Amino acid sequence: MAKTTAHTVRDNDLSRRTSPAAPLADAFEAGSVAGVVELREEPFLTMVGLRVQHGTEVGDRIAAVTGGLPEASGGVGGNDDCSVLWLGPTEFLVVAPMEAHESLGGTLIQSLRDALGDGEGQVVDLSANRTTFELTGSRSRAVLEKGCSLDLHPRVLKAGTALSTEIGQIPVVLWKTGDESFRIFPRASFADFLGRWLLDAMREYAAPEVP
Amino acid sequence: MLLISCPNCGSRDETEFHYGGQAHVPYPENPDELTDRQWAEFLFYRDNTKGSFAERWLHSTGCRQWFNMLRDTVTYDIQAIYPMGAPRPAPNTDQPADFGTASLAPDSTTTGTTGPSVASTDLGPAEPAATAPKGATQ
Numbered sequence: 001m002a003k004t005t006a007h008t009v010r011d012n013d014l015s016r017r018t019s020p021a022a023p024l025a026d027a028f029e030a031g032s033v034a035g036v037v038e039l040r041e042e043p044f045l046t047m048v049g050l051r052v053q054h055g056t057e058v059g060d061r062i063a064a065v066t067g068g069l070p071e072a073s074g075g076v077g078g079n080d081d082c083s084v085l086w087l088g089p090t091e092f093l094v095v096a097p098m099e100a101h102e103s104l105g106g107t108l109i110q111s112l113r114d115a116l117g118d119g120e121g122q123v124v125d126l127s128a129n130r131t132t133f134e135l136t137g138s139r140s141r142a143v144l145e146k147g148c149s150l151d152l153h154p155r156v157l158k159a160g161t162a163l164s165t166e167i168g169q170i171p172v173v174l175w176k177t178g179d180e181s182f183r184i185f186p187r188a189s190f191a192d193f194l195g196r197w198l199l200d201a202m203r204e205y206a207a208p209e210v211p
Numbered sequence: 212m213l214l215i216s217c218p219n220c221g222s223r224d225e226t227e228f229h230y231g232g233q234a235h236v237p238y239p240e241n242p243d244e245l246t247d248r249q250w251a252e253f254l255f256y257r258d259n260t261k262g263s264f265a266e267r268w269l270h271s272t273g274c275r276q277w278f279n280m281l282r283d284t285v286t287y288d289i290q291a292i293y294p295m296g297a298p299r300p301a302p303n304t305d306q307p308a309d310f311g312t313a314s315l316a317p318d319s320t321t322t323g324t325t326g327p328s329v330a331s332t333d334l335g336p337a338e339p340a341a342t343a344p345k346g347a348t349q
Contacts, residue, residue: 073220073274088274089219149224163220164273166227171272 014104019043020131020191024199031199033206037137039198041191042183045132046101048094048109050084051122058119065108065115066094074161076175082108085162085173093126093173093185101127130173131191135198136181143201144174144182154179168197216292219274231267233257234279235299261285265299 021028021041032038052059054069063069067079070086077084082096100106102125112123135143141152147168151157162175170193173185186194213225239245239253258264264284269277281291281300291300 088276091275149226165223166272169226 017044020188021133021195024192024195027199028195031202031206033137033139033202035137036205037135037139037143037202039133039135039195039202041195042132042134044098044101044127046082046094046096046098046106046108047126047130047185048096048112049122049124049126049129050092050094050112051090052092052116053090053120056120058116058121061115061117061119062112062121062123065111066092074163076160076162085175087164087173095132095175095185101125128188130185130187133184133186133191133195133198134181135184136178138180139202139205140180140182142205143198146201147197148174150174168194168201170194170197213287213289215268215270215280215289217270217273217276218278218292218294219276220270223270223273227270227272229269229271231269231277234265234267263290267295 019041020043022043025041028039028041032040050062050066050069052062052069054071059069063077066077066082066084068077069084069092070077073086075086078094082094082100085093085095087093094108094112096106096108098104100108102109109123109125116123141154144167145152148165150163150165157163157176159176159178162173164171164173166172167174167184167186170186170190172190172194175183175185177183184194184198214222215225215228216222217228236253236257239249242250245253261284263281265279265281267277268280269275277295279293279295279297279299280289281293282289293300
């Protein structure tokens, strides 16, 4: 009996869980250059994979929960509770704060499941699939340009756009959240490599600029 | 590096895509009735076209959707991109291939195919490949 209790307590003790890039947390702090380019991990965001067709009845029901589904590549929809990123014509990624996960009492995933019902589609909890890097600062675009073939110039890539692409040969979802801030979603197993790659790319901006 | 125009995502680098082989190879209607030879030909035998070739591509790190592409296997010129299941569009015959046979002809001062009809003489039996390098004619 006591054993069962201990097991339950450990399952709910979220302070014990480790995010994919947690071993790099100190390195991220040391490698960040305040106001120029800063990198940190935003661990344990709630993510839900959606497969649903636009315009169908079940698509409308899901869209009512998420606050709309983006129409085309790059689109980001959503409401105050969550954002929806376009991954494919029938594939979307819902990103929500950690507290939205059902292990912390959130209702987002269950309400999506309810909206799907027995309709055609898929609602899958993918929170452990990817981790989140936040890259901010005036040089963040220059850092990404070292390994991303997209045109990241603000004239082309507007804030509020999310694209699946490659950074440093790692497949990621790149979400431009603000004029000088990006969210990068690598899969958990690539987080260490991509974290080190970004640190290396950021290093030159710690030194004074060579005229 | 090819710049491939995904129908969903727009222009992306070739490294984001995966090649899917020859397009328009239908699955046999009655596989049980095929001979071993016919089955092997369905599975393994593909065209090795020099020139316009219809092939399948997958945008694997983008929208993860398949599409068809008509590509020149010599010049790498992408002539058409069209959805899966659509019939193969007619090759763009207006656009001559970039590799010319005319420029190597002794009497030619032009490049490409704007010169006089030297190309036709190249293919004539009387002058076998004397004016064209190996592999330069289609």
